[in-house]
Amino acid sequence: MTGLIRTIVTVVCLGIGATALHAQGAQVAFGASPQESDLPVEVTADNLAVDQNDGTAIFTGGVVIAQGAMRLSAPWVKVHYVEDETGRIDRLEAKQGVTLVSGEDAAEAASADYNVQTGVITMSGDVLLVQGRNAITGDNMFVDTVAGTARMTGRVKTVLQPQSDTQ
Numbered sequence: 298m299t300g301l302i303r304t305i306v307t308v309v310c311l312g313i314g315a316t317a318l319h320a321q322g323a324q325v326a327f328g329a330s331p332q333e334s335d336l337p338v339e340v341t342a343d344n345l346a347v348d349q350n351d352g353t354a355i356f357t358g359g360v361v362i363a364q365g366a367m368r369l370s371a372p373w374v375k376v377h378y379v380e381d382e383t384g385r386i387d388r389l390e391a392k393q394g395v396t397l398v399s400g401e402d403a404a405e406a407a408s409a410d411y412n413v414q415t416g417v418i419t420m421s422g423d424v425l426l427v428q429g430r431n432a433i434t435g436d437n438m439f440v441d442t443v444a445g446t447a448r449m450t451g452r453v454k455t456v457l458q459p460q461s462d463t464q
Contacts, residue, residue, distance in 0.1 A: 325426070325433065327440050327447035328367065328399030338386050338413060339363045340376065352378045362389060362411075367442065369409065369418075371395040379414075386413045395420065397440070403427050404438060404447075416443040424449065430458040 343358025354376045362369040371391035379385045392408040397418065407422025418440040426433045426449065436451025 324446060324448050325428070326445060327402050327404075327426075328442065328445050336365045338389075340374070342374070352380055354378075360391070362391075364413075367397070367399040369395065369397050369411065371409070388412045388414075399442075401429060404440075406438065417441055432456050 340356055340360065340362050342356035342360040345354060345356055347354045356374045356376065357372065360371050360374045362374065369389070369391060372393040373391065375390040377387045377390070379387045389411040390408075391411070395406050395409040397404045397406075397409065397420065404420060404424060404426045406420035406424040409418055409420045411418045420438040420440070421436070424435050424438045426435075426438060426447065433449055433453065433455040435449035435453040438447055438449050440447045
């Protein structure tokens, strides 16, 4: 009987928590560990077009961007370089369907903008975040790779799975 009561209380609490997330937005952990934004960024793609005039490069076709344990993939990515002699990447702009994976966490969205200097990734358009058996959806997600956190905004909805007694 105690297990049944605990399950009912857990489901009720999760329902209340889900309602709060639905109404206000959600702050969640993201990634296996905090990401260091000063790690090298590796880009792999089928095609590359460089524009020396505006300091950008456009990668297309199966683009995969890796930095430490984090992976971002999309069909189209524009790389903006810092306007100095270092050739460092300032930000990455991805669109046409973006997937971001860090540790056991995975997110999908229509587009993403990654500020490499600050370590902040903004994902927009039907964002889906999956963490184990739990899922959160929203209009936007802001990932702070340095802190290892994410914030969902814009009509946030979550499904939290209760833990079973056998775990």
